[in-house]
Amino acid sequence: MGQGASSVSCASARDIKGEEEEEEDAQEEAMMQVQMQLQRHHTDEDYTVYLPDECLASVFQKMGTMDRNQSSLVCKRWHHVEAQGRQRLSLQAHAEIISYLPSIFMRFDHITKLALRGDRKTTSINDKALFLVGRHCTHLRKLKIKGCRQLTDDGIDLFARVVSSTLRKLSCGTCSFGARGVNAIVHHCTLLEELTVKRLRGLVEGPAEYIGPGCGSIRRLCLKELFNAQLFGPLIAGSKNLHSLMVCRNSGNWDSLLSIISEQVSSLVELHMERLHLSDRGLQAVSRWQQLEVLYVVKTTECTNLGLSAIAEGCKRLRKLHVDGSKSNRIGDDGLIALASKCRELQEVVLIGINVTAASLDLMASNCSSLERLALCNSETVGDIELSCITSKCHSLKRLCLKGCSISDQGMRGLAAGCPRLIKVKIKKCRGVTWESAYWLQVHRPRLEVSLDCEAPEAQMTEAPRVVEEIAEAEPDVMAPLPRPRSPLAKVKLALVASSSFVACSLLRWSSSRGK
Incomplete structure (x- = not known):
């Protein structure tokens, strides 16, 4: 009996063990099937089919140009949605593109901003191609033309008639058409608000023809590097709603023209003048614009303290002032004292090549509380x-830049207690400032960003950490990371990271999450 019972128990034990093994095998097989289904599920199913076209188009709009072009080739739906949602397009304006224009704009039929860029090595588009652009881009609002030397006045005239009801912004540079083409634009495009003209070669050739007055709808006008920029006088004077005017590196005397313009236009808020033949008489004309808030006077030839005093009397709403007197060296404390006394709403002041002293800076710091x-x-x-x-007195100051000044480490240490709202200090080409003071300032104000362009000598680099350690032992709560000068390679790497594409950033985030 004993042997029979033991044999039965052994058999039952083997049966139980066999059942357990079968169950384990069944579980493993089930797990393998689940994993295969999951893999098939991940590889076969496209989650983007559940996204509405509007959401998918919004994703495309966040991408860079290269990522967007590549994504449009994934499938037919992406190709269609990306094209329908694209509003900006840039084309190489070569002559061969004329045969592709109808198909390009048939696909991208919602373009509102277009850039046509030519170059010196190839022949650019002609009048016929520009007409095709105007006929197919029915929603065109902004157009930039650069380096298209085959365009003529006739082509610009025909184009202006086609886009007369939509075009709001035009920028043309290094082109060969002249005053008649510009007149066609400002006459037919009644909604035109912004016009930029740079290096227009057609103004030099042929008889002089004045431009304007146009429809009076222009609010922003930019004229750069023009030989006969005074021809735009009627257009400027006829733009009653002109908000911003920029005249840079143009020939001719601007005193008389500014006197005429200031009598006709009263709404100017922003004025940029750079490398012009301009004197105090021109600045006195500028002082008539009482609503002026932004003024740039850069490298003018004959401006003095008298002209700045006139600006201070008339333009009391100034918020931004940039004065570069390095060409004339005839602007100093007297003009700045007048500005500090009258223009108390100043928020941004940039002075280049002007020998200011504590007298004018003290008055500016006291009166301009919003600086x-x-x-x-x-x-x-x-x-x-x-x-x-x-x-000691600029309590609202957030950004300070000093370049080519005679300050020293002692002056830099004064920043530790002053300017409570200061977030960034930039020091360039100031020989009296060393890295030791930059370390010291960083320790006392950890949140302050200090930028110093000089390379620290080896002896100074070994001395500065010792100074920091001594200060840290005395004040352990204010320890901060040490600023280090960036090498050219580091700057390149930082630029690449800052401009990384949408897809690259997504891949980096995905890989980091997988690593965790």
Whole structure:
């Protein structure tokens, strides 16, 4: 009996073990089937089919140009949605593109902003191609033409008639048409608000023809590097709603023209003048614009303190002022004292090549309580006393830039207690400032961004950490990371990271999540 019972128990044990093994095998097989289904599910199913076209188009709009072009080739739906949602397009304006224009704009039929770029090595598009662009781009609002030397006045005239009801912004540079073409644009395009003209070669050739007055709808006008820019006088004077005017590196005397314009236009808010033949008479004409808020006077030839005093009397709403007197060296404390006394709403002041002193800076710091950005460049009179004046009285200052000034480490240390809202300090070509003071300032104000362009000598690099350690032992709560100069290779890497594409960033985030 004993042997029979033991044999039965052994058999039952083997049966139980066999059942357990079968169950384990069945579980493993079931798990393998589940994994195969999951893999098939992940590889075969496209989750984007559940996205509405509007959401998919919004994703495409966040991508860069290269990523967007590549994504449009994934499938027919992406190809269609990407084309329907694209509103900006840039084309190489070569002559061979004329045969492809109908098919291009048949696909991209919602383009509102178009750029046509030619170059010197190839023949650009002609009048017929520009007409096709105007006929097919029925929603065109903004157009940029550059380097298209085969365009003529007749072509521009025909194009202006086609886009007369939609075009709002036009920028043309290094083209060969002239005044008649520009007149066609400002006459037919009644909704035109912004016009930029650069290096227009057609203005030099043929008889002089005045441009304007147009329909009076232009709000922003930019004229750069033109030989006969005075021909735009009627257009400027006839633009009653002109908000911004930029005239840079244009020939001729601008005093008389500004006197005429200031009598006709009263709504100007922003004015940029760079490398013009301009004197105090022109600045006195500018002072008539009482609503002026932004003024750039850069490298003008004959402007003095008298002209700046006139600006201070008439333009009391100035918020941004950029004055570059490095060409004339005839602007100093007297003009700045007048501005500081009258223009109390100043928020941004940039002075280049002007020898200011503590007298004008003290008055500006006291009267201009909203001053947030100050830049002093290539000034021989700005030293530690002037910097101390800034740090003690500019309580709203957020950004400070000093370039080519006579400040030293002692003046830099004054920034530790002054300017409570300061977030960034930029020091360039100031020989009296060393990396030791930059380390010291970084320790005392950890949140302050200090930018210093000089390379620290080896001895100074070994000395600065010792100074930081001594300060850290005395004040352990204010320890901060040490600023280090960036090498050219580091700057390139930072630029590549900052401009990384949408897909690259997504892949990096995906790979990091998988690694976790």
